[in-house]
Amino acid sequence: MNLVYINSANGLSKAALETVTYAKKLGADVAVVTNANASAETLTALGNYGASTILQDTAINGQDPSQLVKLVAAAAEKVGASTIVFSHDLIGKAVAPRLSVRLKAGLVAGAVALPEPDGSIRVNVFSGKAFGYVRVNSNTRIISLLPNSIQPEQIGGNCSVEAFDGQAGSSNIVVKATKKPEGAIPLPEAELVVSAGRGLKGPENWGVVEDLATALGAATACSRPVADIGWRPHHEHVGQTGVAIRPNLYIAAGISGAIQHLAGVNGSKVIVVINTDAEAPFFKAADYGIVGDAFEVLPRFTEAVKRFKATQH
Amino acid sequence: MNILVCISKAPDTTSKIAFTNGNTQFDENGVQYIVNPYDEWYALVRALELKEAQGGNVTIITVGGAADDAVIRKALAIGADDAVRIDASATDAYFTAMQIAAYAEGKGFDLILTGKETIDYNGSQVGGMLAEALNLPYIAIATKLDVAGSTISCEREIVGGVQEVEVQAPAVVSCAKGMAEQRIPNMRGIMAARTKPLTVVAPVALDALTTYSSYSLPAAKSSVKLIDPNNLDELVALLHNEAKVI
Numbered sequence: 001m002n003l004v005y006i007n008s009a010n011g012l013s014k015a016a017l018e019t020v021t022y023a024k025k026l027g028a029d030v031a032v033v034t035n036a037n038a039s040a041e042t043l044t045a046l047g048n049y050g051a052s053t054i055l056q057d058t059a060i061n062g063q064d065p066s067q068l069v070k071l072v073a074a075a076a077e078k079v080g081a082s083t084i085v086f087s088h089d090l091i092g093k094a095v096a097p098r099l100s101v102r103l104k105a106g107l108v109a110g111a112v113a114l115p116e117p118d119g120s121i122r123v124n125v126f127s128g129k130a131f132g133y134v135r136v137n138s139n140t141r142i143i144s145l146l147p148n149s150i151q152p153e154q155i156g157g158n159c160s161v162e163a164f165d166g167q168a169g170s171s172n173i174v175v176k177a178t179k180k181p182e183g184a185i186p187l188p189e190a191e192l193v194v195s196a197g198r199g200l201k202g203p204e205n206w207g208v209v210e211d212l213a214t215a216l217g218a219a220t221a222c223s224r225p226v227a228d229i230g231w232r233p234h235h236e237h238v239g240q241t242g243v244a245i246r247p248n249l250y251i252a253a254g255i256s257g258a259i260q261h262l263a264g265v266n267g268s269k270v271i272v273v274i275n276t277d278a279e280a281p282f283f284k285a286a287d288y289g290i291v292g293d294a295f296e297v298l299p300r301f302t303e304a305v306k307r308f309k310a311t312q313h
Numbered sequence: 314m315n316i317l318v319c320i321s322k323a324p325d326t327t328s329k330i331a332f333t334n335g336n337t338q339f340d341e342n343g344v345q346y347i348v349n350p351y352d353e354w355y356a357l358v359r360a361l362e363l364k365e366a367q368g369g370n371v372t373i374i375t376v377g378g379a380a381d382d383a384v385i386r387k388a389l390a391i392g393a394d395d396a397v398r399i400d401a402s403a404t405d406a407y408f409t410a411m412q413i414a415a416y417a418e419g420k421g422f423d424l425i426l427t428g429k430e431t432i433d434y435n436g437s438q439v440g441g442m443l444a445e446a447l448n449l450p451y452i453a454i455a456t457k458l459d460v461a462g463s464t465i466s467c468e469r470e471i472v473g474g475v476q477e478v479e480v481q482a483p484a485v486v487s488c489a490k491g492m493a494e495q496r497i498p499n500m501r502g503i504m505a506a507r508t509k510p511l512t513v514v515a516p517v518a519l520d521a522l523t524t525y526s527s528y529s530l531p532a533a534k535s536s537v538k539l540i541d542p543n544n545l546d547e548l549v550a551l552l553h554n555e556a557k558v559i
Binding site: 007010013063064065066069089090091093094095096097098099100101102104105106107108109110118120123124125126127129130131132133134135136137138172173174175176177178179180181186191192216234235237240241242244248249259260263266269270272273283284285286287288289290291292293296297300301303304305307308 | 324326327330332350351405406407410411432433434435436437438439440441442444445446450451452453454456466469470471472473474475476477478479480481490491520521522523524525526527528529530531534535537538539540541542543545546548549550551552553556558559
């Protein structure tokens, strides 16, 4: 049996569907353990992606890794899990390592693909500049899957939801405040991203970036200098010291493409670079390039996307 | 407050990444090692700021061979009081974390800090593993850290936002950008670092849980396809028909 941990406090994220699909494709029945109060109707949708059983602990609402590790360990024991899958998101990064020690089970952190024929699993190393192939030496293995590494697929059927008590105890982490921007697509999960850098010259000029993002249904991002000088919030900063993302499409306007920026985006499937400087290093990493002024190119890009979308209905 | 800061060496961010021995080993030829930036800029510097404001002691610890003494001296030059090196090759995150846990157990550290990840293996594992091994609370990927008495307060990243949390010491915190600013060691610090205590400790016997069986480099990008800035319809068509991303 493969076990997947999902946080369902805000419904089912795309990352959650990816982990269930991944666990199903590993080739065994999939049980899901989740906390928080998502409705049974919401959770049964996981059946479509390959889950056969869902264990729901409604007593734990927070994200304390000390509690979640107990919950997942209890579920793993109950279903006899040989593989436990997390999303390599902020919860997975906190909980999976704890579980590795608790169960003495090797952790493949940040898997980007299903196992190779020899059983090793590919991960990004050296900040995306290379791949490593990790072999787990223990009987039980834990895999945390980098978001956007595989597509969710409806390869399952029905599943049942049952109440589960993970005996996770109380939390010793006190939450004082939570700040979440409303409605925004979480950057690590976004399939399409429009990003801009110092070439935009000032925060007041971001309208052209946001217009393109809206037309595409994309998330917005920025380079490090732009976040450092406060033009954009820090959570939009992609790069080695910011968020590492791997969307299907990354559009970069007015970003030269320093090696530290590339480290955060070189997992993108397709990269479009817009820059006035034909010598900008980013063009070497791009699939499509436009040598031109972002202030002229971005609005034209937005109009072209709108024309395209109009033909799709 | 007694703070233990876990540091790792990492290749300089501009290093050329290559592999040797049939792609099973990182090619260290010509590679300059630095203190992993997350460990240095955020964890260590914030630990020093807390010590300067409130008193206490900052110990750095790493798992590695004698060649790593150079990065240890760099961290001492920035201002750590003393250093511990566990004399073993850091084969995986579990091995590393359990070695540090074995050392830290019973030493009375109030706060154990790590960087949010290393820039070579990027696993974000050691902090959580340490916390579990020592049965301590764990605050992952904190962007702010303050201490008042025995209360540790942090701002941490959560999926789609940030959260302010508090926990009672002792605890483990992994540190990310926002917590502190990089410090450049001055000559006095560099001189003082030479004589600060560096204790070499023998490792405890244990096996790694994972092995890197091999490495590969991403396929080289084919050259960029340039699009006329006046013909964005062409780009959109290519993204739809050729790249199939919209």
